[in-house]
Amino acid sequence: MATRSVVVKVGTTSVTDATGGVDHSVLATLANDVVGLMREGWEVVVVTSGAITAGWAEVGAGRGRPHDAVTLQAVSAVGQPLLMSAWRDAFAREGVAVGQVLLAPLDFSNRGQYLHARSTLAALKSLGVVPIVNENDAVADAEIRFGDNDRIAALVANLVAASHLVLLTDTEGLFTADPRLDPNATLIEEVQAFDATLLALAGSSTSGVGSGGMASKLAAAHMATWSGVTTVIAPARALSPLSASLAETSGFGTTFRPRPERLSARKAWIAFAVASTGTVSINQGALQALEHHGRSLLRVGVTGHAGAFEDGDAVDVLGPRGEVVAKGLVRVGADSFDDGDDVVIHRDDLVLLRRL
Numbered sequence: 001m002a003t004r005s006v007v008v009k010v011g012t013t014s015v016t017d018a019t020g021g022v023d024h025s026v027l028a029t030l031a032n033d034v035v036g037l038m039r040e041g042w043e044v045v046v047v048t049s050g051a052i053t054a055g056w057a058e059v060g061a062g063r064g065r066p067h068d069a070v071t072l073q074a075v076s077a078v079g080q081p082l083l084m085s086a087w088r089d090a091f092a093r094e095g096v097a098v099g100q101v102l103l104a105p106l107d108f109s110n111r112g113q114y115l116h117a118r119s120t121l122a123a124l125k126s127l128g129v130v131p132i133v134n135e136n137d138a139v140a141d142a143e144i145r146f147g148d149n150d151r152i153a154a155l156v157a158n159l160v161a162a163s164h165l166v167l168l169t170d171t172e173g174l175f176t177a178d179p180r181l182d183p184n185a186t187l188i189e190e191v192q193a194f195d196a197t198l199l200a201l202a203g204s205s206t207s208g209v210g211s212g213g214m215a216s217k218l219a220a221a222h223m224a225t226w227s228g229v230t231t232v233i234a235p236a237r238a239l240s241p242l243s244a245s246l247a248e249t250s251g252f253g254t255t256f257r258p259r260p261e262r263l264s265a266r267k268a269w270i271a272f273a274v275a276s277t278g279t280v281s282i283n284q285g286a287l288q289a290l291e292h293h294g295r296s297l298l299r300v301g302v303t304g305h306a307g308a309f310e311d312g313d314a315v316d317v318l319g320p321r322g323e324v325v326a327k328g329l330v331r332v333g334a335d336s337f338d339d340g341d342d343v344v345i346h347r348d349d350l351v352l353l354r355r356l
């Protein structure tokens with residue numbers, strides 16, 4: 001059996017109170033829950049939101065939350081130490097130390113940094129320290145900032161090869177309809193597989209703070225199911241919400257089953273963590289060779305390319321009708337496309353997206 005390892009993400013509305021300050025009682029409950037699981041042999045990584053909201057409670061003087069990215073990023077620098085200090089206190093009461101790990105999109109897309117982050121998380125684990133992760137909002141490029149920790153949590157789950165991802169939030173889980181609008185909406189306790197209907201169920205966030213909403217939770221769960229990770233969306237303000245999620249307590253949260261044919265960690269990284277810097281268009285014959293025969297993409301099947309991609313970059317592969325059919329790492333840069341290797345994308349570096 002795989003190691004019992006869980007990444008638990010707690011949303012902004014769950015770690016802060018009505019004033020925007022850190023809600024110490026929620027952190028105390030969670031730290032107790034996490035440490036209880038660690039004593040049972042679980043490895044736990046916490047992903048926390050709330051830096052921006054806590055920071056604005058500190059310096060905003062009661063004014064409305066700002067909207068421009070630069071101010072929000074600056075405010076996160078105020079809130080992040082407040083958040084960490086609260087997590088530190090909560091875990092200290094349980095006799096466990098915490099370590100802060102701030103990650104930006106580039107840490108996921110650059111494979112060297114990605115593997116380095118993995119080593120750091122592994123080293124924290126061997127020290128018995130609970131990693132507390134957030135996006136490095138203060139310095140991450142505003143244009144490419146993830147902006148929601150659901151996605152980061154799913155990427156971290158892939159990074160540490162977690163068996164479970166638990167997204168703790170301010171709703172009970174995924175419902176058949178928006179429960180605020182439809183009194184007949186019921187909790188979906190288990191999702192075996194993603195389909196178009198399920199993705200359409202995702203509403204948009206209306207909470208005002210926190211940037212995730214159900215859509216980004218479903219995207220995170222989708223990503224996780226492809227990495228072999230069981231995902232649970234559950235309410236944070238509950239008795240031992242993490243243990244209850246992992247125990248699949250009846251009536252508590254929504255559990256998403258992983259797919260039987262999981263992507264390798266590397267392919268999941270290509271599919272979900274790396275941003276494409278260009279496109280390569282292919283003909284019908286090449287599409288057949290990729291999708292039905294598991295072949296590499298050869299230059300002979302390429303009908304065009306766009307973007308300033310370099311050797312090793314990720315590109316979207318477009319089928320004959322211009323639809324995205326795959327994503328992969330090119331073995332040739334755009335500048336030298338016609339003189340490079342015959343293999344444009346090796347099959348080991350190629351993910352067929354129409355199967356996702």
Ligand code: GLU
Pocket residue numbers: 012048049050051052053076134135137147148149150209210211212
């Ligand atoms: N990283 C943001 C913060 O700590 C939260 C992003 C999110 O809402 O998921 O404030």
